[in-house]
Amino acid sequence: MIFIEGNTMDEIQEMVIRRLLEKGQRVKPRGMWIHELTAFGFRLNSPRSRLIYNPARKMNLMFAVGEWLWYLRGSNRCDIISYYNKRYPDFSDDGKTLHGAYGKRLFSDELTGFVQWEAVVRLLKKDPDTRQAVLTIHxxxxxxxxxxxxxxxxxxxxxIRNRKLECIVNMRSNDIIWGTAYDVFSFTMLQEVMSRELGLEMGPYSHFAGSMHIYDRHLPMAEDILCTSAYESCEMAEMPTDPWPSLRKLLEIEESFRLHGVVDGTLQEPYWQHFVNILQAHSAWRRGDEQQLVSMMKTLPQSYAALLPKALVTN
Incomplete structure (x- = not known):
């Protein structure tokens, strides 16, 4: 087994890519060549350093936020997530839903008769030393x-160890270029929501993949990532306590932006208002409203603005 540690996702991404290119096996699942390492793990010691700033990767913060909110909504509807990523309909079996939608499995009771998230909160509150607080997806x-x-x-x-909430994720398969950045963003955000619910600090985030890989079509980008050093990684601010009232309002605002385009939405805490402004920037980007896109970018800290698109949508 290979296990690495880092303090930022930029650092971890580079280490994973180097290991894959240096030691990865050549296999061809579903007819597509990859470099693969099995039983691969990494630990992010500072989970709020979850964003990737390497400009060669071009992480899309608007999609990251949109996907995370889709999970929290407990939905499997394809139209919601395709608002943020046009590729999602390619994975729908019926053009309407996503079979494997994480939010449906974690925040809805339709599949199990109970909400997994709520059950895990109860377990952790009842027995802080429990080893049974597991959210099952596959x-x-x-x-x-x-x-x-x-x-x-x-x-x-x-x-909960050493009075901090640790998060451990196990994946059957993980693509370091397309998947890992957004997986880690969503899962560490869930970790932070859980820690706020429990009144705890965040511990490390650990991530294991049965197959960690990189597709041949992404090799040029991988080489660019390894050759790019002129950037600075940033840590996100700490999430406020008692997040759910703000999150429920944020989900209402997100739906209004998605369905109606322009909505006046404000939240009291600056932390959550930044998310509103990211959603508004996305709405402006989709509508081709360059003036509002620039305006929204000016309301955000540079650590967020740097991960917003520099050009308007062209579809």
Missing amino acids: VPADLSVPSKDVPCTCYIQFL
């Missing part, structure tokens, strides 16, 4: 469902 039925969207994540586990 289930046995996924082995027999002929779907284009089989979950890559197996489970998310929370452990």
